[in-house]
Amino acid sequence: MNKNIFQKIIKNEIFAYKVAENSDHLAFLDIHPVKIGHTLVIPKKSNRDKIFSLTEKQFISIMSFTRKVAIGIKKTVPCNRIGIFVMGFEIPHVHIHLIPMDQENDGNFSKERIILSKTKFQFLSKKIKKSIEI
Template identity: 45%
Template sequence: MTIFSKIVSGEIPAYVVAETIDFLAFLDINPLAEGHVLVIPKKEIDYIFDLDDELYTGLQIFAKIIAGGIKKAIPCIKVGVAVIGLEVPHAHIHLIPMNHVSDLNFSRPKLTFTPEQLEATMEKIREALKIEE
């Protein structure tokens, strides 16, 4: 069972910004930027291109909705998208607020936020998503 599956099951807490029956979006606790969100299918499948077409397209549509909320909540030019999938064997999409191409550099040091800061960011994105609906 991956760490993401443990988040889905509630074994590990997370800063959840949105959830559906099939998908979950939560803050990355080792972010590249404030508002860096991970979007996952709740079903544990390692490789994103192993998702069946329905789950894959649903994940992309869910990610698009979440990106809209991030863009409204966090000052940025665009929300960048990255799929790497080497660290956690559970398909996931990174949504990262960006103002420069270098904001998507996964080799640079990650940021650290307090639980209070993460909670505040989560709430800002949740509020922005309510506007989306």
């Protein structure tokens, strides 16, 4: 069975700008963000592709982790709020998008994505990581 990109990130086969990690979850910057600070949260041990197919314990655990990551992003990236999106059509692995938002349109996945330099990604990931209390 072929591994998807998230499974490769979990196994450190593909680099990611990680901002938080524990034994069950991983959060990292989206490399094609809709807004600066756009972060993905994934479970490390489940290969399910739909969030509501997680067990209740897994669901509560990922949401608790996601909350901590969102609070850290909000401390770091100027915005009105952090939007949470669960769609999962592009990669068959449960993932949650956390997006800094000032207006509803900031969560529009159809708009052109932001391009950031490696330096900006490194700076942003380190800054967010310092603000997250896991």
